[in-house]
Amino acid sequence: MSEAINAPGAVLFSEPGARWRTIAYGPALCAIILVIELFRGGDIHRFGLVFCGVLLAGFVWLQVIAGKRHISVELTAEQLREGTEVVPLRDIAEVLPEDDEESWDYEDWQSARALGELTGVPRRRKGIGLKLTDGRLVQAWARDHVTLRAALTEALGHPRGTDDEPREAL
Incomplete structure (x- = not known):
């Protein structure tokens, strides 16, 4: 893999x-x-x-x-494309944890800007919090958010060129 x-x-x-x-x-x-x-x-x-x-x-x-x-999503080994916006994986510091369904409080990333040129997360999609290397929070989104979250986590955990060591959090 x-x-x-x-x-x-x-x-x-x-x-x-x-x-x-x-x-x-x-x-x-x-x-x-x-x-x-x-x-x-x-x-x-x-x-x-x-x-x-x-x-x-x-x-x-x-x-x-x-x-x-505008609502297509593609993740490759080098980049994440959400609609028309492309974010290189080297600019993503970490994938933030899922929101707690039973909590009354919102996570900070839930009010962050959604990737793409839409004003928010498209209907029937769910946001995924991302922290960028410059400290900003954004939301990636997908209909199958669980699979995207797993693929993003794995892609960020393996820097291009090495198979053994996970990438350190910035």
Whole structure:
């Protein structure tokens, strides 16, 4: 596993943000309705169903483009990319502990800036506190935050070039 961490360009964690297949859902539903109308008899709304299918596909296409650009996550051996923001791993001092679900107090990192160009952690994602080498706190985020946290911790624990010794906290 440590060879995979040290391999340049190796993807350790990835979330696409959106999937291209979602574009087909609207036109597929319109096609199903068209088939039902054909078997049922009576008026067949070809133009309306084709128009709605194309319109739905167009709107969803825009959402998929935005999702892939702004809410995708990728962790490699050299960097963490959250949406459009890239943070080199050498700039991350440590991954902060998870928040205590039973505590009434917020951790300092929970009010820190979220990585990426969004105003906060995207919906259906959970933040992960990071302390940067310059002392600032930021939030990384992912839908599968447990796996990202584990991959980040392991990537920061093994500096590139050596397999034995974990990187010291700065």
